[in-house]
Amino acid sequence: MTYCLAIKTRDGLVMAADSRTNAGLDQVNTCRKMHFLVKKGERAFVLLTSGGLSLSQSVMTLLTRDFENNEGIAAVSSFYEAARQVGYKVREVAAEDRESLEQDGIPFNVHVILGGQIGNQDPDLYLIYPQGNPLRVTQDSPYLQIGEIKYGRPILDRGVKHDETSLEQAAKYALISLDSTMRSNMMVGPPIDLLLYRAGDLEVRCHRRLMADDPQLMAIRTVWEQELRRAARLLPPIQFGE
Amino acid sequence: MTYCLAIKTRDGLVMAADSRTNAGLDQVNTCRKMHFLVKKGERAFVLLTSGGLSLSQSVMTLLTRDFENNEGIAAVSSFYEAARQVGYKVREVAAEDRESLEQDGIPFNVHVILGGQIGNQDPDLYLIYPQGNPLRVTQDSPYLQIGEIKYGRPILDRGVKHDETSLEQAAKYALISLDSTMRSNMMVGPPIDLLLYRAGDLEVRCHRRLMADDPQLMAIRTVWEQELRRAARLLPPIQFGE
Numbered sequence: 435m436t437y438c439l440a441i442k443t444r445d446g447l448v449m450a451a452d453s454r455t456n457a458g459l460d461q462v463n464t465c466r467k468m469h470f471l472v473k474k475g476e477r478a479f480v481l482l483t484s485g486g487l488s489l490s491q492s493v494m495t496l497l498t499r500d501f502e503n504n505e506g507i508a509a510v511s512s513f514y515e516a517a518r519q520v521g522y523k524v525r526e527v528a529a530e531d532r533e534s535l536e537q538d539g540i541p542f543n544v545h546v547i548l549g550g551q552i553g554n555q556d557p558d559l560y561l562i563y564p565q566g567n568p569l570r571v572t573q574d575s576p577y578l579q580i581g582e583i584k585y586g587r588p589i590l591d592r593g594v595k596h597d598e599t600s601l602e603q604a605a606k607y608a609l610i611s612l613d614s615t616m617r618s619n620m621m622v623g624p625p626i627d628l629l630l631y632r633a634g635d636l637e638v639r640c641h642r643r644l645m646a647d648d649p650q651l652m653a654i655r656t657v658w659e660q661e662l663r664r665a666a667r668l669l670p671p672i673q674f675g676e
Numbered sequence: 677m678t679y680c681l682a683i684k685t686r687d688g689l690v691m692a693a694d695s696r697t698n699a700g701l702d703q704v705n706t707c708r709k710m711h712f713l714v715k716k717g718e719r720a721f722v723l724l725t726s727g728g729l730s731l732s733q734s735v736m737t738l739l740t741r742d743f744e745n746n747e748g749i750a751a752v753s754s755f756y757e758a759a760r761q762v763g764y765k766v767r768e769v770a771a772e773d774r775e776s777l778e779q780d781g782i783p784f785n786v787h788v789i790l791g792g793q794i795g796n797q798d799p800d801l802y803l804i805y806p807q808g809n810p811l812r813v814t815q816d817s818p819y820l821q822i823g824e825i826k827y828g829r830p831i832l833d834r835g836v837k838h839d840e841t842s843l844e845q846a847a848k849y850a851l852i853s854l855d856s857t858m859r860s861n862m863m864v865g866p867p868i869d870l871l872l873y874r875a876g877d878l879e880v881r882c883h884r885r886l887m888a889d890d891p892q893l894m895a896i897r898t899v900w901e902q903e904l905r906r907a908a909r910l911l912p913p914i915q916f917g918e
Contacts, residue, residue: 650912
C-alpha cells in the first residue's frame with residue numbers, strides 16, 4: 435500500500451509520500467516513492483508513484499534515461515506536455531507487462547503524481563492514470579492523492595484552500611493527512627518524504643525525510659491530538675429535547 | 677452507499693447512520709438505516725444496516741416478526757445470543773437470495789450493527805458480518821463502523837477513548853465522523869439519525885433526525901472547521917534546515 439499527496443497553493447507546491455511497500459501481508463519493505471528530476475535553474479520535476487513497485491520502477495527508469503539524454507520531460511516546453519510524456523512511459527510499461535500480469539489476475543495499477551515547474555511558468559501539478567491520461571489539479575480542489583486516499587482526505591477538504599492556505603500551512607496539513615493514514619492503515623508507513631517547493635526555486639531546496647520517531651513529527655502529532663480534543667469540547671451540545 | 681457507526685463508552689452507546697440509498701449512480705433515495713426493537717423497561721435493541729436495501733429490509737422483516745411474537749431477540753437472555761439471532765436471520769436471507777445475486781455478479785453484502793441492553797446487564801455492541809458471525813466491540817477499539825468507513829475513522833481513532841470520553845462528547849465525534857464522510861462521498865447523505873443511549877434507559881429516549889440544514893449540525897460544522905484551522909496554525913513549524 436501507499437499514500438502520496440500533493441497540494442497546490444498560490445506560492446508553490448507541497449508534496450508528500452510514505453515509504454512502505456509490500457508484496458502480500460508478510461513481505462514489507464521500505465522504498466522511496468518521491469523522485470526528483472532537476473536541471474537546476476531551468477526546470478524541476480518531482481514525481482510520486484503508487485502501485486506495483488516493479489511497474490513504477492520501470493516508469494522511473496524510462497523517464498530518467500530520457501531525462502539524462504535531454505529528451506522527454508527534459509525537452510518539453512510546457513507542463514502539459516511533461517504530463518503527457520509521463521503518460522507515454524506508463525503506456526510503454528503497460529505494453530510490456532500488462533498482458534502477463536492480467537493472465538495471473540494482477541491489475542496494471544501504476545499511478546503517478548507529477549509536480550514542479552518549467553522556467554518562469556507557474557508551478558503545476560498533474561495525476562497520471564494507469565491508462566496514461568493526465569488530470570490537472572484545480573483551484574476548487576487544489577490537491578491530488580494516490581494510493582490509500584480516504585483516511586487522509588477530510589482534513590484536506592476542511593483545511594486547504596488554494597488562495598488562502600500558505601505553503602507552510604499546507605505542509606502541516608499534508609503531514610497530518612499522512613499521519614492519520616499511517617495510524618489507520620499499517621500498510622502505509624514511515625519514513626515520510628516531505629517537499630516544499632516555492633515558485634521559482636527550480637531546484638529541490640526544502641526536502642525532509644521524517645523517520646517514525648522524528649521529534650518534529652511527534653511534536654506535531656501531540657499538539658494536533660490535544661487541539662482536536664479541545665475543539666471537540668468546544669462544539670455546541672446536541673439538544674435531544676428530553 | 678452507507679455510513680453507520682456506533683461507539684461504546686462507560687456510560688452507554690452512541691449510534692449514528694446516514695440515510696442515502698442508491699441503485700447505481702442515478703437512482704438515489706432516502707431511507708432510514710436505524711431501526712428500533714424495544715420492550716420498554718425490559719430490553720432495547722437498536723440496529724444499523726448497510727448493504728443492498730432489499731437484503732437489509734428482509735433481515736429486519738424477519739427480526740421484527742419474531743420480536744412481535746416474543747421470539748428471537750425478544751426472548752434471548754444475553755446480548756451474545758441476540759447477536760447470534762441476528763446472524764441467523766442474515767443467514768436465512770443469504771439462503772434465499774445469495775445464489776441468485778451471485779449469478780449476476782452481485783455480492784451478498786449486508787452488514788448489521790446491533791446495540792442496546794437487556795435488563796440490568798451492561799449495554800453492548802456487536803457487528804454482524806454477511807456470513808452471520810458476530811464481532812463484539814472492545815475497550816481498545818470502542819467503536820464499530822459499516823459501509824463507507826475510511827473517511828470518518830481518523831477522528832474516532834484520535835478522539836474516542838472508552839474510559840475517558842463522555843457520552844455527550846462521543847455523540848459529537850459521531851456527528852463529525854458522519855459529516856466528514858458526507859463531505860467526501862456524496863453517496864453518503866442526510867438526514868442523519870443520531871441516538872444517545874444511556875445505560876439503564878431500556879427505551880429510546882434521546883434520538884434525533886438531523887436534516888442537511890439543521891441549525892445544530894451547521895453550528896457544529898462551523899465551529900469544527902474554525903477550530904481545525906486554528907489547531908493547524910498552532911502546530912510547530914516544520915524545519916527544512918535551509
